[in-house]
Amino acid sequence: MAKSLMIVDDSATMRKIIMRTVRMSGLKFERTEEAGNGAEALQKLGGSPVDIILCDVNMPEMMGTELVKKVRELDSCANTKIVMVSTESSKELIDGVMADGANGFINKPFTPEKFQEKLSPLID
Amino acid sequence: MIDQVCLSDALLEGAKEVFGTMIFMDIEESSEPDQQIEGDALLGSITFMGDLEGCMAICCGDSCAKTIAANMLGMEPDDQISRDDINDAIGEVTNMVMGSVKARLNGTVGNLNVSIPTVVRGQKIENSLGDPENKVSVKVNIEDEYAAEFLLLYREGSG
Numbered sequence: 001m002a003k004s005l006m007i008v009d010d011s012a013t014m015r016k017i018i019m020r021t022v023r024m025s026g027l028k029f030e031r032t033e034e035a036g037n038g039a040e041a042l043q044k045l046g047g048s049p050v051d052i053i054l055c056d057v058n059m060p061e062m063m064g065t066e067l068v069k070k071v072r073e074l075d076s077c078a079n080t081k082i083v084m085v086s087t088e089s090s091k092e093l094i095d096g097v098m099a100d101g102a103n104g105f106i107n108k109p110f111t112p113e114k115f116q117e118k119l120s121p122l123i124d
Numbered sequence: 125m126i127d128q129v130c131l132s133d134a135l136l137e138g139a140k141e142v143f144g145t146m147i148f149m150d151i152e153e154s155s156e157p158d159q160q161i162e163g164d165a166l167l168g169s170i171t172f173m174g175d176l177e178g179c180m181a182i183c184c185g186d187s188c189a190k191t192i193a194a195n196m197l198g199m200e201p202d203d204q205i206s207r208d209d210i211n212d213a214i215g216e217v218t219n220m221v222m223g224s225v226k227a228r229l230n231g232t233v234g235n236l237n238v239s240i241p242t243v244v245r246g247q248k249i250e251n252s253l254g255d256p257e258n259k260v261s262v263k264v265n266i267e268d269e270y271a272a273e274f275l276l277l278y279r280e281g282s283g
Binding site for chain 2: 012013014016017020058070086087088089090107108111
């Protein structure tokens with residue numbers, strides 16, 4: 001079944017790097033979307049849900065932590081998996097965002113192997 | 125108070141991790157402490173607060189910054205890369221090196237809250253801020269081709 005991916009990060013460069021790393025990991029997505037912050041992501045998800053969201057933590061307008069809570073309120077995204085991608089790696093943050101409904105956490109800097117390891121179980 | 129050797133090691137190791145993993149470039153500490161960055165340069169900086177507070181910065185020349193951006197984006201250095209993309213790439217490198225340094229210092233100074241990075245461009249950007257007792261500077265060679273400097277200005281924070 002075709003899978004879809006959304007990358008949410010306020011840095012356009014980082015969105016391109018994540019997209020490139022996902023490609024290098026060997027994972028295939030039929031449809032990919034991008035958003036520059038949580039509010040833009042929510043707007044796009046309202047019209048067209050995705051299977052996987054890769055989401056930064058620190059962003060303007062709406063933080064990634066807030067986006068996780070909002071996505072979990074959407075019936076249309078009940079099956080969407082959310083993986084946070086951030087330089088922030090405190091236990092408090094990871095525990096909090098996982099409790100709010102995130103499905104995984106990838107630290108920056110990252111490798112294609114890390115994406116493969118974290119995303120494969122979520123899309124199989 | 126944390127010692128400067130510990131901070132210097134965290135800075136160099138953090139930078140090596142980011143450059144090795146995401147930028148595919150080798151970094152070695154320079155044997156020339158007086159090395160200068162000539163011409164147009166970029167300075168990426170990020171502040172942190174907690175038991176230790178201050179600023180971490182990366183300074184490198186324009187051509188070095190362009191090569192870093194090209195490698196991060198999977199492009200060739202001769203490809204057209206916009207100034208915005210180069211600035212954005214240096215901001216991300218700054219953010220990731222700070223994240224890597226923070227992880228290395230976590231057991232020593234506890235959690236640090238980090239800001240969003242900023243990048244400025246200029247000529248003859250000099251490291252003139254801060255007292256030498258509260259400043260760590262690591263001068264490096266990137267791929268034996270480019271000079272760059274990693275800096276930490278710090279003081280004991282209020283927690």
